[in-house]
Amino acid sequence: MNMPSNPSRNPWTLAARAAKMNPSVIRELLKLTEQPGIISFAGGLPSSKTFPVAEFQAACAKVLRDDAAAALQYAASEGYAPLRALVAQQLQEQSRAAGQIWEVDPAQIMITTGSQQGLDLVAKVLIDPGSRVLVESPTYLGATMAFTPMEPDLVGVAGNDHGLDLDDFQAKSKGARFLYVLPNFQNPTGRSMGEAGRAALSASAAALGVPLLEDNPYGDLWFDQAPPACLTARNPDGGIYLGSFSKVLAPGLRLGFVVAPKTVFPKLLQAKQAADLHSPGFNQRLIYEVMQNGFLDRHVPTIRSLYKAQRDAMLLALDTHFPSAQTDPEASLTWNTPAGGMFLWARLPAAMDATALLPHAVAKGVAFVPGAPFFTAQGDPRSLRLSFVTSSVEDIHRGVAALAACIQEQRNK
Amino acid sequence: MNMPSNPSRNPWTLAARAAKMNPSVIRELLKLTEQPGIISFAGGLPSSKTFPVAEFQAACAKVLRDDAAAALQYAASEGYAPLRALVAQQLQEQSRAAGQIWEVDPAQIMITTGSQQGLDLVAKVLIDPGSRVLVESPTYLGATMAFTPMEPDLVGVAGNDHGLDLDDFQAKSKGARFLYVLPNFQNPTGRSMGEAGRAALSASAAALGVPLLEDNPYGDLWFDQAPPACLTARNPDGGIYLGSFSKVLAPGLRLGFVVAPKTVFPKLLQAKQAADLHSPGFNQRLIYEVMQNGFLDRHVPTIRSLYKAQRDAMLLALDTHFPSAQTDPEASLTWNTPAGGMFLWARLPAAMDATALLPHAVAKGVAFVPGAPFFTAQGDPRSLRLSFVTSSVEDIHRGVAALAACIQEQRNK
Numbered sequence: 001m002n003m004p005s006n007p008s009r010n011p012w013t014l015a016a017r018a019a020k021m022n023p024s025v026i027r028e029l030l031k032l033t034e035q036p037g038i039i040s041f042a043g044g045l046p047s048s049k050t051f052p053v054a055e056f057q058a059a060c061a062k063v064l065r066d067d068a069a070a071a072l073q074y075a076a077s078e079g080y081a082p083l084r085a086l087v088a089q090q091l092q093e094q095s096r097a098a099g100q101i102w103e104v105d106p107a108q109i110m111i112t113t114g115s116q117q118g119l120d121l122v123a124k125v126l127i128d129p130g131s132r133v134l135v136e137s138p139t140y141l142g143a144t145m146a147f148t149p150m151e152p153d154l155v156g157v158a159g160n161d162h163g164l165d166l167d168d169f170q171a172k173s174k175g176a177r178f179l180y181v182l183p184n185f186q187n188p189t190g191r192s193m194g195e196a197g198r199a200a201l202s203a204s205a206a207a208l209g210v211p212l213l214e215d216n217p218y219g220d221l222w223f224d225q226a227p228p229a230c231l232t233a234r235n236p237d238g239g240i241y242l243g244s245f246s247k248v249l250a251p252g253l254r255l256g257f258v259v260a261p262k263t264v265f266p267k268l269l270q271a272k273q274a275a276d277l278h279s280p281g282f283n284q285r286l287i288y289e290v291m292q293n294g295f296l297d298r299h300v301p302t303i304r305s306l307y308k309a310q311r312d313a314m315l316l317a318l319d320t321h322f323p324s325a326q327t328d329p330e331a332s333l334t335w336n337t338p339a340g341g342m343f344l345w346a347r348l349p350a351a352m353d354a355t356a357l358l359p360h361a362v363a364k365g366v367a368f369v370p371g372a373p374f375f376t377a378q379g380d381p382r383s384l385r386l387s388f389v390t391s392s393v394e395d396i397h398r399g400v401a402a403l404a405a406c407i408q409e410q411r412n413k
Numbered sequence: 414m415n416m417p418s419n420p421s422r423n424p425w426t427l428a429a430r431a432a433k434m435n436p437s438v439i440r441e442l443l444k445l446t447e448q449p450g451i452i453s454f455a456g457g458l459p460s461s462k463t464f465p466v467a468e469f470q471a472a473c474a475k476v477l478r479d480d481a482a483a484a485l486q487y488a489a490s491e492g493y494a495p496l497r498a499l500v501a502q503q504l505q506e507q508s509r510a511a512g513q514i515w516e517v518d519p520a521q522i523m524i525t526t527g528s529q530q531g532l533d534l535v536a537k538v539l540i541d542p543g544s545r546v547l548v549e550s551p552t553y554l555g556a557t558m559a560f561t562p563m564e565p566d567l568v569g570v571a572g573n574d575h576g577l578d579l580d581d582f583q584a585k586s587k588g589a590r591f592l593y594v595l596p597n598f599q600n601p602t603g604r605s606m607g608e609a610g611r612a613a614l615s616a617s618a619a620a621l622g623v624p625l626l627e628d629n630p631y632g633d634l635w636f637d638q639a640p641p642a643c644l645t646a647r648n649p650d651g652g653i654y655l656g657s658f659s660k661v662l663a664p665g666l667r668l669g670f671v672v673a674p675k676t677v678f679p680k681l682l683q684a685k686q687a688a689d690l691h692s693p694g695f696n697q698r699l700i701y702e703v704m705q706n707g708f709l710d711r712h713v714p715t716i717r718s719l720y721k722a723q724r725d726a727m728l729l730a731l732d733t734h735f736p737s738a739q740t741d742p743e744a745s746l747t748w749n750t751p752a753g754g755m756f757l758w759a760r761l762p763a764a765m766d767a768t769a770l771l772p773h774a775v776a777k778g779v780a781f782v783p784g785a786p787f788f789t790a791q792g793d794p795r796s797l798r799l800s801f802v803t804s805s806v807e808d809i810h811r812g813v814a815a816l817a818a819c820i821q822e823q824r825n826k
Contacts, residue, residue, distance in 0.1 A: 011622040011651050012676055013590055015541045015563070021683040048482035056485070060473035069461035072469070072663035113526050113667075113689040120688045124562055128428045145687040149537055150428070177426055209424040238424050250485035252694040254526075264425055270434040274558040275533045275688065276526040280696060281665040 017149045032362055039399035041386040042367040044187065044342060047310075050303045051250045052290060059289035063282065071282045077273040079111025079257070080284035086291060087111075087243070087257050091233075100229035102236060108259050110272060113279045115217055115244040115256030119146035121271045122213055122240060125264065126177050127152045134172060134179040136164060138374030138383075140187045140215065143180055152177070156376035161336065163193030166204055178211040178240075184219040184227045185341025188374045188385040192339055195228040202234040217244040217256075220300050222340035223308040237261045245287050247342075248300050253283040307342065313393040314344060314386065317400035333407060335386070342389040345371070347382045349411060354384040360410055366402040430562045445775055452812035454799040455780040457600065457755060460723075463716045464663045465703060472702035476695065484695045490686040492524025492670070493697035499704060500524075500656070500670050504646075513642030515649060521672050523685060526692045528630055528657040528669030532559035534684045535626055535653060538677065539590050540565045547585060547592040549577060551787030551796075553600045553628065556593055565590070569789035574749070576606030579617055591624040591653075597632040597640045598754025601787045601798040605752055608641040615647040630657040630669075633713050635753035636721040650674045658700050660755075661713050666696040720755065726806040727757060727799065730813035746820060748799070755802045758784070760795045762824060767797040773823055779815040 034040075063071050078084065088104040095102035112118045119142065127133060127150035135144065137156025144154060155172050158165040163183065173179075181201075183193040193201070205212050214231045232239035244256040260268050272278070318325070318335055325332040335346040346368075348354055354370035361367060371383025391399060447453075476484050491497065501517040508515035525531045532555065540546060540563035548557065550569025557567060568585050571578040576596065586592075594614075596606040606614070618625050627644045645652035657669040673681050685691070731738070731748055738745040748759040759781075761767055767783035774780060784796025804812060 009622060010676055011619075011624045012674070013539070014677075014680060015537065015539055015544070017541075018538045018680045018684075021538075021680060021687070023679070023683060043487075045487055048486055051481060051485040053477055053481040053485070056481075057474070057477045060477065061470070064466055064470045064473065068464060068466040068469075070665075072464040072466070072665035073461055074456075074458055074659075074664045113692075116687075117689045124428065125431045125434075126426070126428055128430075131428070142687075142690070145683075149684065149687060206424075209422060211424045246487075250695075251487045252483075252485035254689060254691070254693040261425070263423060264427075266436070267427060267431045267434060270436060270558075271431075271562065274434070274529075274555070274562060276530045276667060277555070278667070279526075280667040280693060282663075283693060283696065 017151055020148050020151060032358065032367070035362070038362060038365055038367050039391055039395045039402070040367045041388070041391065041399060042369045043390055044387055045390045046247055046251060046342070047306060047389050050306065052295070052299055055290045055295065056250070056286060059286045062289055063285045067285060071285050073281065075278050075281040077110075077269055077278045079109070079279060080281060080288060081106070083111060083284050083288040084109040084257075086288060091241075091243075091259065095229050095233040098226060098229035100233040102229070102233035104259060108262065108265055110258045110260070110265070110269060111279050111284055112256045112258055112272070113276055114246060114251070114254045115215065115242040116142055116146065117272075117275065118242040118256060118258040119143050119215070121258070121268050121275065122178075123147045123150045123152075124271045125267045131177045132175050134169070134176045134210070135376060136181055136186065137376055138188055138371060138379065139180065139376070140182060141374055143215065144376065147180075154376045159189070159191070161191055163191070163197040164201055166200055169201070170204060170208065173208045173210045176210050178213045179205060180213045180215065181231065182215045182218075183231055184216055185221060185338055185343070187218070187341075188343055188369070188371060189345040190336060190338030190341055190343040191345070192227055198228050198231055198234070202231050206235050206238050212239040213242070214239055215242045217242075217247050218341040220248050221304060221307060221342065223304060223311065224339060227340070232259065237263070240264065248296060248303065249287060249290060253287065255279060255283055255287055304340075307389050310388045310391070310393060310396060311338065311344070313396045314388040314400065317397045321400050321404035333404075342387050344386045344388060346384050346386055347380070348384065348407065350382070352407070352410065353381040355381065357406065357410060361403060361406045364402045364406045366399040366406070368403070430564055433561050433564060445771065445780070448775070451775060451778055451780050452804055452808045452815065453780045454801070454804065454812060455782045456803055457800055458803050459660055459664060459755070460719060460802050463719065465708070465712055468703045468708065469663070469699060472699045475702055476698045480698060484698050486694065488691050488694040490523075490682055490691045492522070492692060493694060493701060494519070496524060496697050496701040497522040497670075499701060504654075504656075504672065508642050508646040511639060511642035513646040515642070515646035517672060521675065521678055523671045523673070523678070523682060524692050524697055525669045525671055525685065526689055527659065527664070527667045528628065528655040529555055529559065530685075530688065531655040531669060531671040532556050532628075534671070534681050534688065536560045536563045536565075537684045538680045544590045545588050547582070547589045547623070548789060549594055549599065550789055551601055551784060551792060552593065552789070553595060554787055556628065557789065560593075567789045572602070572604070574604055576604070576610040577614055579613055582614070583617060583621065586621045586623045589623050591626045592618060593626045593628065594644065595628045595631075596644055597629055598634060598751055598756070600631070600754075601756055601782070601784060602758040603749060603751030603754050603756040604758070605640055611641050611644055611647070615644050619648050619651050625652040626655070627652055628655045630655075630660055631754040633661050634717060634720060634755065636717060636724065637752060640753070645672065650676070653677065661709060661716065662700060662703060666700065668692060668696055668700055717753075720802050723801045723804070723806060723809060724751065724757070726809045727801040727813065730810045734813050734817035746817070755800050757799045757801060759797050759799055760793070761797065761820065763795070765820070765823065766794040768794065770819065770823060774816060774819045777815045777819045779812040779819070781816070
């Protein structure tokens with residue numbers, strides 16, 4: 001054999017799509033905020049107080065006592081059948097309670113490694129290079145991060161306080177592979193779509209032939225009343241629905257699910273098989289055991305009331321420290337009032353820039369996430385996202401005070 | 414708004430790559446074999462007798478008692494730092510014991526959702542449509558399933574009893590993005606590369622500038638002596654190494670790892686983040702806890718001796734039921750003698766076809782996997798894979814007897 005000897009050159013050639021992958025801007029920013037003593041409104045971490053540890057302890061003991069050989073073995077790519085059936089039943093019940101009949105067949109449900117994996121699988125199955133993919137503007141960064149490797153043409157659809165601007169959606173819909181939408185307590189804005197907005201979007205999408213990719217990680221975290229029925233329930237053949245156990249049980253087990261129409265499900269399943277064979281069967285059984293006997297009906301209300309109290313604390317602190325928000329919004333921080341979820345969306349006084357402000361805020365002991373990276377195109381530099389779920393009520397008050405002092409100081413410079 | 418009303422048409426357009434995804438041939442075949450009472454040599458399932466259930470029980474209790482808030486929370490995409498450090502240390506020690514110095518930095522290790530996910534991430538980062546990707550012929554079907562959505566030009570490199578045909582590798586190497594190779598107890602053939610073959614392949618790949626993607630799920634399952642040092646240890650900058658906890662602890666926790674050079678690691682990490690954010694932190698801690706105090710040094714030998722006894726039982730049964738294998742190989746089943754792992758590779762008498770034989774074998778109560786689907790091009794229709802790890806010694810004898818009777822009957826038709 002004739003071997004050229006140049007072993008020192010770099011033998012790796014990256015795929016073109018790799019050049020489009022970038023480190024999450026937010027993840028880089030979060031490193032800034034991970035210093036001891038910082039009050040962080042930045043991360044989207046559920047409060048660890050809400051994790052049902054005793055129930056997980058009991059579930060681990062039961063599964064390993066009664067079903068270890070199956071729980072620790074390879075398993076079906078679709079997921080653990082009893083969990084799939086339970087999810088189908090819950091979706092049907094929630095939908096019925098919201099006034100919408102949705103017949104969910106467990107055969108349409110696939111358990112995924114977090115709902116993030118649902119985004120990755122959908123991207124693989126539905127996006128060609130250059131495919132038009134519509135997203136809300138702003139939208140969840142993890143979704144654009146999952147779509148980007150498949151090289152879509154991402155197009156932002158304008159939103160308003162109640163959801164999407166339907167005229168903008170219609171204007172941009174031609175040839176779109178799908179619209180990605182978070183109707184409940186959206187990340188990053190905390191906003192929700194009302195019943196009228198959902199009915200109109202569902203009808204418009206069906207008429208235009210644009211499928212919906214509906215992501216609903218926060219829907220159970222409502223504060224005063226349950227949100228209207230989900231979009232997929234209104235037109236199941238035209239939607240893929242992503243759900244998650246991360247916000248109602250625990251993110252560290254990495255389990256979510258996809259509900260897909262029978263035309264798309266087999267391809268998603270093949271993509272799932274190739275991606276990780278199946279999600280951990282042990283974890284699926286833990287979630288299933290913990291959910292027995294209506295546990296979520298007792299547990300989720302405790303999460304709602306905790307987060308509601310923390311949202312209220314943040315609203316009160318904002319009112320206290322930014323008293324001119326109503327009377328002089330260009331000179332003050334302004335914010336919305338989310339009806340659930342984890343995030344509040346705020347806007348700095350005129351001419352300020354949230355990304356530029358962040359290091360000063362961190363120096364004062366408080367962190368947030370600038371809003372601009374959540375937009376597909378040029379984002380509003382004044383916007384920022386505040387999470388109210390990770391910090392205690394006391395820290396929320398101290399953190400908002402520090403933020404107010406920092407904004408004041410920077411405005412006076 | 415002007416809405417055309419044709420809500421009944423199918424709104425979904427699949428990506429071109431979805432057309433190339435196919436249900437795993439083997440998975441479809443396995444459905445045939447999943448009937449009660451069938452002795453299955455088909456699946457690649459570790460024996461559930463080897464799962465350390467008591468140790469997992471203790472680990473669950475400890476993690477949920479001491480570290481629940483972190484174990485159940487979102488976590489770093491790279492994985493649990495103590496587990497990464499432990500993996501690095503083990504790889505270094507194994508390599509040193511095999512006479513090769515390999516400095517593994519924990520920063521190069523990423524924990525994945527099974528080593529299957531490593532294949533998916535590598536495919537995303539290294540394969541463009543049309544990229545030449547070399548694989549052994551035959552090779553692991555899960556790998557081609559993971560590569561296919563990224564639309565490579567898969568090229569099979571011929572093998573022999575000791576590994577790869579280096580002349581064929583060199584002839585096909587031009588422009589190859591990487592060579593995917595399983596040097597230890599390969600799936601499906603059970604064959605292993607010797608020291609000389611590894612040294613030559615490593616030198617040849619380095620000289621030709623072809624990176625190696627080394628998959629090593631079975632390396633710990635040796636029967637008489639540990640295999641030579643892995644390929645990546647010989648040229649760390651030119652290789653990505655995939656490892657798994659599935660065969661030494663349990664597949665149902667879905668954990669594996671990737672070791673990648675610093676030129677490729679950041680892109681794999683971004684792909685990981687987009688794919689599922691991170692692998693379950695709870696499971697990573699369980700594996701870490703179970704591995705404390707040299708547990709694998711005591712546990713893995715028990716797996717080796719179990720599987721060795723079962724391999725020996727299969728060899729004995731084959732010798733008994735196919736007495737003319739040596740004297741008249743065209744008229745008998747023939748087989749190899751794997752030195753570890755889970756599989757044995759066999760060949761039917763001349764003019765027989767393993768795919769055609771399978772339903773007859775199932776009717777007689779025994780199942781196997783035909784070998785042809787493991788080849789990228791036209792596969793040997795006489796070849797088949799026999800797993801010796803899932804069935805008991807008694808069932809192995811009964812199953813081989815049934816297989817022999819079936820082959821005899823079909824030959825006489």
